[in-house]
Amino acid sequence: MTVETIPARKQDLLGCIWMVAAMAIFAIEDAFIKAAAVTLPIGQILILFGIGGMIAFAGLAGLSRESLFVRDVISRPMRVRAVFEITGRLSYVLAIALTPLSAATVILQATPLVVVAGAAVVFGEKVGWRRWTAILIGLVGVVVILQPGTDSFSALSIFAIIGMLGFAGRDLASRAAPASLSTMVLGFYGFLAVVVAGALYSVWDRTAFVWMDALSASYMLGAVLAGVTAYSFLMNAMRTGAVSAVTPFRYTRLLFGIGLGVFWFGEELSVTILAGSGLIVLSGLFILWRGKQVGQAK
Numbered sequence: 001m002t003v004e005t006i007p008a009r010k011q012d013l014l015g016c017i018w019m020v021a022a023m024a025i026f027a028i029e030d031a032f033i034k035a036a037a038v039t040l041p042i043g044q045i046l047i048l049f050g051i052g053g054m055i056a057f058a059g060l061a062g063l064s065r066e067s068l069f070v071r072d073v074i075s076r077p078m079r080v081r082a083v084f085e086i087t088g089r090l091s092y093v094l095a096i097a098l099t100p101l102s103a104a105t106v107i108l109q110a111t112p113l114v115v116v117a118g119a120a121v122v123f124g125e126k127v128g129w130r131r132w133t134a135i136l137i138g139l140v141g142v143v144v145i146l147q148p149g150t151d152s153f154s155a156l157s158i159f160a161i162i163g164m165l166g167f168a169g170r171d172l173a174s175r176a177a178p179a180s181l182s183t184m185v186l187g188f189y190g191f192l193a194v195v196v197a198g199a200l201y202s203v204w205d206r207t208a209f210v211w212m213d214a215l216s217a218s219y220m221l222g223a224v225l226a227g228v229t230a231y232s233f234l235m236n237a238m239r240t241g242a243v244s245a246v247t248p249f250r251y252t253r254l255l256f257g258i259g260l261g262v263f264w265f266g267e268e269l270s271v272t273i274l275a276g277s278g279l280i281v282l283s284g285l286f287i288l289w290r291g292k293q294v295g296q297a298k
Contacts, residue, residue, distance in 0.1 A: 088166020
């Protein structure tokens with residue numbers, strides 16, 4: 001049975017399950033990268049992470065007898081996807097390395113709101129005024145977390161905003177990618193974009209690479225394994241269910257990220273982070289509920 005033969009509602013449910021699993025493992029990946037960034041340069045982390053992911057997906061493609069070098073990989077959606085991947089990945093790694101993991105994770109949760117809005121504009125998915133209102137409320141939650149104009153505002157938080165926009169663009173481009181490209185192919189080129197991001201940042205930063213000790217190496221290995229697994233799950237989610245139904249479940253990463261930030265890195269939660277998180281989560285839940293109501297009315 002292929003995805004196309006599964007009823008739409010079951011496709012959405014399956015996509016949501018893929019998404020929740022992906023978000024949990026992405027949060028673990030973030031924690032490994034933040035831990036590695038204590039001793040390793042950002043550029044080196046990105047390059048090693050990207051190479052590890054490329055090797056893993058190349059191996060999976062080989063086992064499936066899939067070619068990584070096909071004409072569709074240079075299609076316009078894939079080129080757009082690469083730009084967003086480079087922008088999103090570099091910015092978000094800088095965010096989790098330089099700012100609290102919990103705050104960066106919470107800001108990233110605005111991605112579903114941007115993706116749903118983008119799905120309406122790019123793919124013509126129906127998004128009524130109620131869901132548009134929810135999107136705006138969720139974005140207000142991001143502003144609450146950032147606290148612009150106050151002493152608590154950190155310009156470094158902008159990296160999380162740029163990362164969020166980059167990932168939203170990547171997800172939309174993945175939806176538009178040629179159907180002939182498998183998850184393994186998308187993963188391989190996604191991680192190639194991460195290597196490019198690391199190389200570009202290393203040239204700009206001019207920080208010498210360092211030799212990894214056993215602990216740093218274990219962090220990087222854990223990040224690669226978690227990243228490959230989560231990336232696969234995310235691609236399955238985005239290509240299984242409807243964008244407007246699947247993407248609200250991204251907010252579950254907030255729960256996992258905050259938990260790791262508090263219990264692993266000893267971060268403290270502020271009232272503004274909790275309030276902003278609440279607005280983002282409630283917006284995501286409403287969008288999910290409203291999407292179901294619209295679907296049932298058809």
